């Protein structure tokens with residue numbers, strides 16, 4: 637099999653630790669998995685009036701299509717004020733509004749990184765809750781919380797911490813098995 641994975645980063649900033657973590661996940665995947673990191677900064681704020689008047693914006697249509705045809709989605713996100721960054725929630729809100737539900741039965745894996753010690757534990761449970769509503773099949777374990785992340789990536793964005801590499805590789809192995817299990821079930 638050749639698994640097509642969409643990577644979404646919950647942070648828009650160029651030097652994002654979570655984008656570094658997402659790239660580490662991409663590099664840590666089994667050989668038959670490939671990640672395409674998809675940018676979504678062009679999405680407007682969700683507005684039901686805009687949707688009713690003009691239909692889905694082209695940026696939303698493209699993102700929904702890309703997720704629909706993927707075998708799985710990996711989300712690496714910061715924690716903002718103990719929860720989901722607004723623009724990531726906005727993207728999920730847009731994706732969820734249509735005739736279909738692109739996230740339905742879609743395998744999803746979550747990672748988070750923070751410069752502080754806890755690694756984004758709180759955002760992950762909020763994100764899991766939101767993904768429940770859209771019927772995603774979110775991988776349970778291993779969970780990946782990367783605390784003190786600023787010390788674990790170098791200036792080029794490469795991970796210098798062996799324990800981080802190991803846990804991310806373990807999660808991507810588990811994700812490949814999870815995708816196979818979900819595909820058998822669907």
Ligand code: FNR
Pocket residue numbers: 647648649651652653654655713714715716717718719749750751752754755756
């Ligand atoms: C943060 N940060 C943060 N960190 C954390 O561990 N828990 C939190 O609740 C918050 N809250 C928060 C709110 C807002 C609005 C910002 C901008 C930041 C710090 C955050 O973890 C840090 O800025 C990360 O570097 C952001 O992730 P990226 O952009 O490096 O991927």
